[in-house]
Amino acid sequence: MDQPQTGAFVEMKGVTKHYAGVTALEGVDLTVAAGEAVCLAGENGSGKSTLIKILSGVEPASAGEIRIGGKTMSRFSPRMATAAGLMVIFQDFSLFPNLTVAENIAFAGELAGRRRFFSARSARAAARSVLDRVGVDIPLRARLETLPVAHKQIVAICRALACEARLIIMDEPTASLTEREVRALLGIIRLLKEQGVAVVFVSHKLAEVLEVSERVVVLRNGRKVVEGPAGTFDTASLAMHMTGREVRDAAPGPVPDSGDTLLRVEALDKPGSFRNVSFDLSAGEVLGITGLLGSGRTSLAKSLFGLVAPESGRIAVSGADVPLGDPVAASEARIGYVPEDRLTEGLFLTQSILRNVAVGRLGDHERGGFLQHRALAAEASGWLRRLKVKAPSVAAPVQSLSGGNQQRVVLARWMARAPRVLVLNGPSVGVDVGSKADIHDIIRDLGARGLGVIVISDDLPELLATCHRILVMKGGRMVEEIGAGSVTEDELAHRLAS
Amino acid sequence: MSGSRTEARLTEAPEFRLAVIAVLVFSLMAALSPDRFLSPQNLTSMAFQFPEFAILALAMTVTMMTGGIDLSVVGVANLSAVVAAIILTAFADPETTGGLAFIWLALALLASLTVGATAGLLNGILVSRFGLPPILATLGSGLVFTGLAVAMTGGSAVMGFPDIVFVIGNARILLVPVPLILFAILAAGLHVLLTRTGFGLRITMYGANPLAALCAAIDIDRILLRVYVIAGMFSSVAGMIIMSRANSAKADYGSSYLLLAVLIAVLGGVNPYGGYGRVVGVVLAVLSMQFLSSGLNMLQVSNFARELIWGGLLIFVMVVNTTNWAGFRTRRGPFKSS
Numbered sequence: 001m002d003q004p005q006t007g008a009f010v011e012m013k014g015v016t017k018h019y020a021g022v023t024a025l026e027g028v029d030l031t032v033a034a035g036e037a038v039c040l041a042g043e044n045g046s047g048k049s050t051l052i053k054i055l056s057g058v059e060p061a062s063a064g065e066i067r068i069g070g071k072t073m074s075r076f077s078p079r080m081a082t083a084a085g086l087m088v089i090f091q092d093f094s095l096f097p098n099l100t101v102a103e104n105i106a107f108a109g110e111l112a113g114r115r116r117f118f119s120a121r122s123a124r125a126a127a128r129s130v131l132d133r134v135g136v137d138i139p140l141r142a143r144l145e146t147l148p149v150a151h152k153q154i155v156a157i158c159r160a161l162a163c164e165a166r167l168i169i170m171d172e173p174t175a176s177l178t179e180r181e182v183r184a185l186l187g188i189i190r191l192l193k194e195q196g197v198a199v200v201f202v203s204h205k206l207a208e209v210l211e212v213s214e215r216v217v218v219l220r221n222g223r224k225v226v227e228g229p230a231g232t233f234d235t236a237s238l239a240m241h242m243t244g245r246e247v248r249d250a251a252p253g254p255v256p257d258s259g260d261t262l263l264r265v266e267a268l269d270k271p272g273s274f275r276n277v278s279f280d281l282s283a284g285e286v287l288g289i290t291g292l293l294g295s296g297r298t299s300l301a302k303s304l305f306g307l308v309a310p311e312s313g314r315i316a317v318s319g320a321d322v323p324l325g326d327p328v329a330a331s332e333a334r335i336g337y338v339p340e341d342r343l344t345e346g347l348f349l350t351q352s353i354l355r356n357v358a359v360g361r362l363g364d365h366e367r368g369g370f371l372q373h374r375a376l377a378a379e380a381s382g383w384l385r386r387l388k389v390k391a392p393s394v395a396a397p398v399q400s401l402s403g404g405n406q407q408r409v410v411l412a413r414w415m416a417r418a419p420r421v422l423v424l425n426g427p428s429v430g431v432d433v434g435s436k437a438d439i440h441d442i443i444r445d446l447g448a449r450g451l452g453v454i455v456i457s458d459d460l461p462e463l464l465a466t467c468h469r470i471l472v473m474k475g476g477r478m479v480e481e482i483g484a485g486s487v488t489e490d491e492l493a494h495r496l497a498s
Numbered sequence: 499m500s501g502s503r504t505e506a507r508l509t510e511a512p513e514f515r516l517a518v519i520a521v522l523v524f525s526l527m528a529a530l531s532p533d534r535f536l537s538p539q540n541l542t543s544m545a546f547q548f549p550e551f552a553i554l555a556l557a558m559t560v561t562m563m564t565g566g567i568d569l570s571v572v573g574v575a576n577l578s579a580v581v582a583a584i585i586l587t588a589f590a591d592p593e594t595t596g597g598l599a600f601i602w603l604a605l606a607l608l609a610s611l612t613v614g615a616t617a618g619l620l621n622g623i624l625v626s627r628f629g630l631p632p633i634l635a636t637l638g639s640g641l642v643f644t645g646l647a648v649a650m651t652g653g654s655a656v657m658g659f660p661d662i663v664f665v666i667g668n669a670r671i672l673l674v675p676v677p678l679i680l681f682a683i684l685a686a687g688l689h690v691l692l693t694r695t696g697f698g699l700r701i702t703m704y705g706a707n708p709l710a711a712l713c714a715a716i717d718i719d720r721i722l723l724r725v726y727v728i729a730g731m732f733s734s735v736a737g738m739i740i741m742s743r744a745n746s747a748k749a750d751y752g753s754s755y756l757l758l759a760v761l762i763a764v765l766g767g768v769n770p771y772g773g774y775g776r777v778v779g780v781v782l783a784v785l786s787m788q789f790l791s792s793g794l795n796m797l798q799v800s801n802f803a804r805e806l807i808w809g810g811l812l813i814f815v816m817v818v819n820t821t822n823w824a825g826f827r828t829r830r831g832p833f834k835s836s
Contacts, residue, residue, distance in 0.1 A: 307712065331715030345713045348706040350773055359703050359714050362696035370694050413714065 015064035042219035043432035085166030097145035268313030273299035291473030305337035336419035404435020512767035527793030549677035555762035557732035565772025566632030570640030575737030578610035583656035583747035618730020622723035647749035657746035667742030705772025
């Protein structure tokens with residue numbers, strides 16, 4: 001399966017990039033041979049994205065050399081990159097949701113072929129042959145937006161192949177996939193490698209990185225800190241290279257004895273999403289809910305906060321019923337919700353960091369209809385300090401922060417409201433390794449202070465590091481309850497995917 | 499938290515450019531036609547002219563802050579004017595004076611504000627409960643309001659008011675035109691509402707990201723309802739001024755004001771996608787437009803050329819403003835900052 005061919009397909013030498021006085025990359029070398037899979041690992045801000053931008057011709061390098069197939073590229077542009085067979089698949093895939101699978105796959109190739117008319121039949125034939133190449137069957141006439149995420153990603157890969165890709169660069173390919181889908185993806189990658197297509201993964205999800213790559217390159221602060229065969233790294237050493245320090249994840253402390261039932265969910269039912277879900281949550285407990293994509297975990301999380309209206313059932317906080325399907329009522333019952341997609345659901349990107357926190361507390365800082373700006377700002381800054389949000393100024397737009405700091409801003413907004421139950425949907429998605437450990441500390445601390453916390457995640461190490469109890473969902477039903485500490489990660493993964 | 503700290507430097511704010519533009523236009527017109535443009539008559543006539551459409555622009559501003567728009571403002575203004583006019587002509591007549599006339603005027607104003615609030619509520623329900631796109635919801639409702647006004651009047655003007663009605667649009671208090679006072683009160687009120695109240699901040703946040711507002715447990719429906727009710731009531735105030743100045747009410751007065759109101763709001767730096775807008779900017783845009791239009795009038799430029807110049811000004815300012823927004827846009831692209 002891995003026969004490293006002689007002669008690198010892509011060779012970058014001493015690539016350096018300055019942005020307005022900031023050095024994003026300094027003297028980075030990277031070579032990729034045909035049929036090779038290389039993993040580019042690094043925290044947010046380490047220079048990974050800059051390196052991709054240079055490799056795909058979007059940004060010119062300030063210094064250094066790029067050679068493709070032995071030829072030195074000057075004035076490298078996106079068009080030249082595409083012509084040489086370099087394709088980037090971004091996290092959002094950049095597909096057309098309203099077009100069919102066949103059209104999405106065939107379009108770029110058709111355009112490159114400078115054909116004047118579009119033929120649906122030849123598009124389907126082209127799409128079919130590419131899908132056969134990766135050994136996947138997706139209905140060609142299905143509209144893209146109706147597909148699950150994993151299939152969208154396969155369509156994106158196929159589109160790249162239809163353009164005769166020789167190197168596919170995948171940005172965070174596993175971020176939105178469940179374990180089983182990751183396996184399927186890895187299978188496809190192996191096929192591609194046999195066909196001589198090289199792959200560069202850009203990721204900070206560590207375990208998967210190791211499994212599929214021949215070689216690992218770790219960037220930190222714009223420099224290459226280490227490079228070597230994938231076999232010589234493990235999760236801990238990789239994390240250490242990425243952060244430059246040891247990252248340890250402690251197990252959660254015991255559930256406090258008082259343990260009164262805080263949240264009671266009874267027979268919550270929404271046909272098509274989840275069926276007959278019941279569970280209790282006591283004060284001070286951190287409860288994990290996991291399941292594959294489509295298991296109903298996200299709908300369940302949203303329904304706890306009223307964003308999705310269940311058809312029947314009951315949610316009660318300390319014995320008092322909470323009206324279903326009403327986020328305002330849920331927040332009045334002191335249930336908080338940190339959404340999965342920070343950028344579209346969690347944050348007001350163009351607004352200041354301070355406002356993003358303060359927005360949750362407006363009602364409590366109004367006197368005679370007027371806002372008490374000073375008290376509001378003082379309180380919000382206090383929470384930002386407590387959660388160690390690193391920002392040059394609280395007046396800066398929240399979009400200027402890194403993923404980890406952004407997530408802390410959302411957490412700060414809810415903590416300022418003193419919730420009793422906090423629902424965290426994917427609390428560390430898209431967050432770098434260092435911040436992730438900090439967020440886990442925050443979650444454990446929330447539990448220790450008597451809140452009921454629900455963590456919805458498919459990141460198994462995260463669940464094991466934070467939760468007292470883990471509920472497994474499958475096909476919309478709660479199928480299993482697992483006491484954390486009684487399982488290892490592998491067992492949990494197996495029970496989830498079986 | 500407060501505006502001054504968020505907008506890093508005064509000279510970088512779009513409002514600063516607008517102030518420069520307003521001064522430039524004023525100086526240009528004054529230079530081209532000093533004796534007529536700077537004459538007291540012209541200055542006061544300008545002060546009587548702009549408040550009616552400026553108030554409509556304020557109504558537009560508050561809806562645009564949520565990422566919406568209200569295309570029914572002129573329809574609401576005319577409908578509420580027609581209702582007030584019918585009350586004034588049915589229960590009073592041109593000979594009515596003194597206390598009685600005042601009472602009927604007060605009742606007519608109350609009725610017109612109620613019409614504005616109800617119309618706004620209807621728009622708000624269409625936008626929030628039924629989730630219609632604001633541009634279509636208010637386009638439709640605007641036609642309904644105009645149609646109602648036509649049905650009530652048969653399409654002709656309603657006239658013959660007591661003299662006291664004249665005061666709203668034409669009198670002065672301590673040399674200041676009454677319409678200008680009304681505009682100043684509404685502009686200041688809207689400014690305070692947007693910057694000093696929780697409701698105003700919620701409007702901004704909702705405009706910046708409606709989905710995040712939902713997830714932050716903001717009562718979205720209530721915000722939209724209140725925003726459109728405010729827009730409706732502002733429109734009915736504008737309707738009262740138009741009625742007084744024309745000394746009549748008709749279903750199709752001020753039809754050119756709709757586009758003008760949109761134009762001024764956009765000129766004033768209000769982000770049509772929601773989340774940013776300042777009343778100061780809108781006031782400056784109103785002044786620029788009025789200076790330009792009066793000045794061109796003085797110079798006896800034809801109406802057609804005037805539209806050309808207005809359009810040119812709009813595009814010029816939008817281009818200048820867009821370069822300011824560009825920084826935000828590119829960062830939202832497919833590349834994450836890292």
